[in-house]
Amino acid sequence: MKPTRLTIALGLMLVAGVALAKEDPTNPAVLKRVQVMRAMKAQVTILGGMAAGKVPYDAALAEETAAAFSTTADLIPVVFDAEEDDPASDALPDIWYYRGEFNQKADRLYKAAIGLDWKSARGLAASMNAVNAACKDCHGRFKM
Ligand code: HEC
Structure with missing residues (x-):
């Protein structure tokens, strides 16, 4: 089977994940x-790279990555549903006391993700701002 652009992108993600990995939590949740x-x-690194012209714009890769990104963003409320902790976690306990606010911030990111204009590098550059702002917004409130 010929590797698709997405499998190549996922392969790169794994390599990047290994290189950047800090201590892994042992609690599976x-x-x-x-x-x-x-x-x-x-995913944001791939899209941001194309938006900034660091890597050549590729419409198929942009579309696939944006779709995968929305699907991943949609998982946030699910994977944070159970109140779980780990010594390696950077999550603040406020997540479970202010769940409505947390889920609102997750929803803000999801809306930015589905609003990504992947059809050109310029469109990506403009629409990535809302994505980056949504990541920062939640980290500033709920992450150490
Ligand atoms: C709704 C809240 C929320 C949003 C939105 C959010 N994050 Fe996070 N993020 C967290 C929390 C909470 C943690 C800490 C999780 C833990 O350590 O248990 C975290 C941790 C991380 C980590 C560290 C993972 C590690 O290796 O320990 C990265 C990287 C990250 N987020 C990237 C992003 C990016 C990129 C976006 C936007 C595309 C984003 N996050 C959006 C809440 C959020």
């Missing part, structure tokens, strides 16, 4: 939510 975050970081 915490590991899962951290992996969701790392996957989004890899």
Whole structure:
């Protein structure tokens, strides 16, 4: 089977994940939510690279990555549903006391993700701002 652009992108994501990995949580529920975050970081790196012209714009890769990114972003409320902790976690306990606010911030990211204009590098550059702002917004409130 010929590797598709997406399998190549996923392969790169795995390599990047290994290189960037800090200490992994041992609690599987915490590991899962951290992996969701790392996957989004890899997806945003691909899209942001094209937006900034660091890598050549590729419409098929942009469309596939944007779709995968929305699917991943949609998992945030699911993987944070259970109140789980781990010594390696950077999650603040406020997540479970202010779940409505947390889910609102997750929804803000999901809306930005489905609003990505992947049809050109210029469109990506403009629509990535809302994505980056949504990541920062939640981290500033709910992550150490
Ligand atoms: C609704 C809240 C929320 C949003 C939105 C969010 N994050 Fe996170 N993120 C967190 C929390 C909470 C943690 C800490 C999780 C833990 O360590 O248990 C985290 C951790 C991370 C980590 C560290 C993972 C590791 O290796 O420990 C990365 C990278 C990350 N987020 C990237 C992103 C990116 C990129 C986006 C936007 C595309 C984003 N996040 C959006 C809440 C959010």
